[in-house]
Amino acid sequence: MQLSEQQLDRFETEGWLFLPEVFAPAEVGLLRAEADRVYALDREEIWRESSGVARTAFAAQTYNEAFARLGRHPRLVEPVMQILGGPVYMHQFKVNAKAAFDGDVWQWHQDYGTWARDDLMPEPRAMNIALFLDDVTAANGPLMIIPGSHRQGVFDAGHDLATTSYPLWTLDRETVTRLAEAGGIEAPTGPAGSVLMFHCNLVHASPPNISPFGRVIVYLSLCHVDNHIRRFKRPQWIAHRDFAPIDCLPDDCLLDLVHEGQAAE
């Protein structure tokens, strides 16, 4: 999967790209079922909301075969290599739940703000590519992004330890308002299997999910291998320390697993 010149230009200007239905229903169905199995595990990598439901599972690619394959999937890794201009390693891997009724807010932030402050990642030569495992609608807490907000570097941020169960470096209201008045706000919605790519300095957030429908999105945070983090303050399951370039699997690596599962039944 290669991005067109037009897509590359758009990414540079807007800081994001939305690609509908990149993964097939069989692939998504496998991963969605695996997400529920992961959330049921009693592991330190599974962060929970104050209500107790899962908020995010870190590093699932290290203890789940389906997510291990997704973390090396050419449909996710190759477009990022194209944008970052070389080999990449996995800096962070999250299966974010946004559970029905209980899924809480992610405050306005830039991912690279955290990676620079906490992990001493030298440059914003890293980015996110996200796969929707459920339909994302206006009703179930969609991700919100401010187009163009990635072009002004890292903004000042405060370490918010109170709003949710997860500490986050968040932007102040004046900055968010100024950026949104310039760039507007987009809330990319679409069917399960769709892919959203965005720059690590793009300002984003997501509201609580008050609907009865859960909304799982997997985030791969990929970094150019030359740009690996320099400080190991956070647990290795949050900010990984294996800087070896990702070696992509074949395009049908997930379908193979689907078929293996069917053969075993």
Add this chain to the structure above:
Amino acid sequence: MQLSEQQLDRFETEGWLFLPEVFAPAEVGLLRAEADRVYALDREEIWRESSGVARTAFAAQTYNEAFARLGRHPRLVEPVMQILGGPVYMHQFKVNAKAAFDGDVWQWHQDYGTWARDDLMPEPRAMNIALFLDDVTAANGPLMIIPGSHRQGVFDAGHDLATTSYPLWTLDRETVTRLAEAGGIEAPTGPAGSVLMFHCNLVHASPPNISPFGRVIVYLSLCHVDNHIRRFKRPQWIAHRDFAPIDCLPDDCLLDLVHEGQAAE
């Protein structure tokens, strides 16, 4: 403004209708500015979020000329008379703010549940017609509705005094989940000036607004005059006691006010 047979059929089945851009930008601009003036008043009818920003202004048609005219506007009152089959009175009038950053949730509920329990309104011969005074998007806390949920009467509800600053009879998660699995969830979005009509038993909610953009919607709750409330437990500015039929003004009643304002400048 008359609804078509197709629209009437759809309302009966789905319980709601969305009519984009019914009011012109000049009319909306006037009302939006008046909403800010109303929110700045120190009156008991202005309910505030726990943060202090306005949540809803009740009965603004009784102390603001622009909203007084809107409450008698033929583009809002006549389609409701058509659906309810006769003259209507104003049961409730709300200018709901959903303020930028601070606008809080409205939990899942049915309006008629409250009107029946608190006000002893005999039958669900009443409904809401809402006018968007801002663009409503997936990003600024849109109203969510469960299509078809109006056809099963009034559900059991609990009186939620804790979640927000405003007490509300709210539905339990099992009921909301069952209804949404049958009917789905719609979040009608559209430009300022659009109109949303919905049945008084339609189950609805709205999430917090974490965006920097406010989102004002005016709700007229109109009731057939024969179906007026029988108990006067709540303040008259929440549940009105003037059951006289609304006498519509001319279609240009708001534009006249715009022009008067311009002439006075």
